[in-house]
Amino acid sequence: MTIKVYGSPGSTATLRLRACLAEKDLDYEYIKIDMLKEEHKHPNFLSRNPFGQVPAFEDGDLELFESRAITQYLAHTYADNGTDLVLKDPKKMAVVAVWIEVESHKFEPVGAKLSWELVLKPMFGMTTDDTVVAENEKKLEDLLDVYESRLSKSKYLGGDSFTLADLHHLPNLQYSMGTKVKRLFDARPHVTAWANDILSRPAWVKAYSSQ
Known part of the structure; x- marks a missing residue:
C-alpha cells in the first residue's frame, strides 16, 4: 500500500x-489528525501541507495537498480503477471542468458556511449565528435555481455520467440535507433527484460512515 491520507x-x-478513493476502489492508509489538539499545526504535518489544513496525501514519493487537486490526480492516474470520474471527450470534459469550478467557487463558500453554522458549531457546543445562516440560505436558494435549470437538461452536472463535478459536492451536500436548508433542495425536483442519487452511492456511504 503506497497511498496515505492524513485527514x-x-x-x-x-x-x-x-469519497474519490472509494469510487476508485483504492486501498490506502488513513492517518487521523486531531485538529482539536492542533496536530495540523505541528511541524510534522506542516511539512506535508504548509497551510496547516487537511487533507495531506502521499502516493509513493508524490506528496500533494488541496482535495480537488488530489481527486483529479486520482481520477487520471487510476483511470482504469473503479468508477470513471473523468470524460475522455475534450468537449464533455470541458463541461465537467466548468461545474468543478462552480462547486469550488460558488457552492463551497455557501455550503461550508451553512455546514459550520448548522452542523459543526452545535457539535462543538458553539452558538449558531442566525444572521449568517439567513444570508447564506438566500445565496444557496439563488444558486440552486441555476442547478435546477442545469439538472433539468442532464442527469448529472457534467452530463449523463457521475463525475468529479458531482463528487466534489458530496460532503457539504450531506451536511446540508440534515438541516433545515433541506427544504431548499426539496423545492427543486431535479436537484432533489440528483442529491438523492449521489448521496446514495455505495462509495459515498462507505466514505461517510467510516470516518
Whole structure:
C-alpha cells in the first residue's frame, strides 16, 4: 500500500478525497489528525501541507495537498480503477471542468458556511449565528435555481455520467440535507433527484460512515 491520507473526521475536504478513493476502489492508509489538539499545526504535518489544513496525501514519493487537486490526480492516474470520474471527450470534459469550478467557487463558500453554522458549531457546543445562516440560505436558494435549470437538461452536472463535478459536492451536500436548508433542495425536483442519487452511492456511504 503506497497511498496515505492524513485527514480529520468531519472535514469536508477529507471526506471529498475519501469519497474519490472509494469510487476508485483504492486501498490506502488513513492517518487521523486531531485538529482539536492542533496536530495540523505541528511541524510534522506542516511539512506535508504548509497551510496547516487537511487533507495531506502521499502516493509513493508524490506528496500533494488541496482535495480537488488530489481527486483529479486520482481520477487520471487510476483511470482504469473503479468508477470513471473523468470524460475522455475534450468537449464533455470541458463541461465537467466548468461545474468543478462552480462547486469550488460558488457552492463551497455557501455550503461550508451553512455546514459550520448548522452542523459543526452545535457539535462543538458553539452558538449558531442566525444572521449568517439567513444570508447564506438566500445565496444557496439563488444558486440552486441555476442547478435546477442545469439538472433539468442532464442527469448529472457534467452530463449523463457521475463525475468529479458531482463528487466534489458530496460532503457539504450531506451536511446540508440534515438541516433545515433541506427544504431548499426539496423545492427543486431535479436537484432533489440528483442529491438523492449521489448521496446514495455505495462509495459515498462507505466514505461517510467510516470516518
